[in-house]
Amino acid sequence: MTVAGREGKAGRGPLRAFRRGPDGGRRRGRLLAGLGLVTAGLLALHRFVPNTPGRLGSLLESFLFWLGPFTALLLLCAAVRRARAALLVLLVPAVAWAVAFVPLLLPAPSPGARELAVVQHNVADDNTDPAGTARALADSGADLIALQELVDPALAVYRRELAPRYPYHSVRGTVGLWSRHPLGATRALDIKPGGVTEPWQRALRAEVRTPYGEVAAYVVHLPSVRLGPGGLASARRDESAALLGGVLAADPSDRIVLAGDLNGTVDDRGLAPLTSRLAAPERGLALSYPAALPLARIDQVLARGAHVPAARTLPATGSDHLPVLVRVSLHGPARP
Template identity: 40%
Template sequence: MHRRLVTAAVVLLALPVTVLLAFHRSVPNVAGFGSVLDTAAPLLLLAVPVLILGAVVARTPTAVVAALVPLLVWGMLFGRAWLPKGDPGATQLRVASQNVNAANPDPAATADAVAATDADVVALVEVAEGLREPTAGTMAAHYAHHVRVSTVELWSRYPIVDYAPVDTALGWERALRAVVDTPEGEVAVYAVHLGSARPGVTATRDRSLRALADAVAADRAERLVVLGDLNTAVTDRVIAPLRDLVRDAQADAGRGPGATWPATLPVIRPDQIFYRGLVATASTVVRTPETDHRAVVAGFRFG
């Protein structure tokens, strides 16, 4: 009787986990719920150890199968992120992005850690007014070129020959597009902080994401990189209009999902590095002090 009850419990838990994994994108995106479910879907893997423990206790074939099916589905959907990948060629351009956090008590320490990644181009977002001076004091020691639009900044070792704000439909400017003149040629770089998203409240983020996708679609640059906090995971259905236009550095050259938030124990990746016209050679996440986001770093070569 005990084993039958445990088997039934394993099956009853495995069934909704498997269904949510397999069909999370079919759930209507009412009040942003589908978007939240898309973002959280990879975390359903956390149910698998519980299921396996139940199967060990039950010691029945039914419980074992029930425990393994969601693991198989998860692997088919998200397992590719853990496979070795990346281009073996030498890195010719390294970029980084960091959400500094408007409440950062020591932005200079955060900036110093980002500069230590040896990135050639760095996007900093959420650099509130009181953080600008200490941040600049650190970054200017490593980067000769700098532009800013509101709370978004771009720092570069190479000349920035042009820049302009990018309208992301927020009612105020929180993104920029710059042209960086690297030794290998010009690259258009977007530094972006999209609208915030909360469970049930995603309309502002969704609107700003569509506006960014429109800007990238209209961009004629041969080489292009999008850096910043997009408040959107790549598993979220609403990112599709942008993802159809660019490649994901973490997917192409990283290992694992590359989660960045919250910094102490990251479970999702709202901080992104997207690109086109280049070849990704590396992608990683770096723990930086005094902020609630980890930094993302990627390397590229010119094809």
């Protein structure tokens, strides 16, 4: 009676989850630990995940941030199950995620001297309120506004609404740049991937004469990607990014600011021709797409000869993207 009673109490104690036999808490603890190790491996070694078939590597890197919430869910399950070994193992992916993403969550530094505020926004060709979108962007107080999917008749609305505060602008195809500061030479860029036969003009370069010297500003819209049964269809985007990377490599400018809908995150290896040459924001997640439930920042502002202290999103407009406001701090002496 006494022994049985003690055993009964032990069965109701804190180790109960480990006394359920082969199908009980121990097995669930091993499963959680296994998932934790896989998650840690994906976070730390994602560059080694092959991109074929289906560009699995790029797909993983597009949503790498969300392995953090997944790890938090695993930790919660391990805590509920009182699986102490699994809790210890799950600290590994938690630390790996923290190293990669916690810096983005830290408070942004105060604005400093010699900074430009840049808004990047894909306004959407089916935007039903271009006037309201333009006014919202102008109210941001940005120095530069880069827009994609500019189509008639909405283009005339953007020109009209932005002109009072942004007297300088240039449009090439479906991309455009509005500026508070004078623009110099502007030209279209050919980054059209092979196989595209229809008219396709989605990149420009403009010289911006800022108070801190001349800046080469790029506005681009890389081809869209699609997720389907065969994986991530990003071949055209990757080809276009490689073409643009070649243009950047040949650009002699000391200072470059690139704003665009790149249809990819800065972790995505498909954008390596750009991200290997340009600095990304140091603070701020600024998840921009889709606007209704943002999962990734595919609207980017990157820079060379400068660093990018912070990025944040602005309130939703009539687009399926959120606008992104990015601070760019220019280095070096101003040009005469």
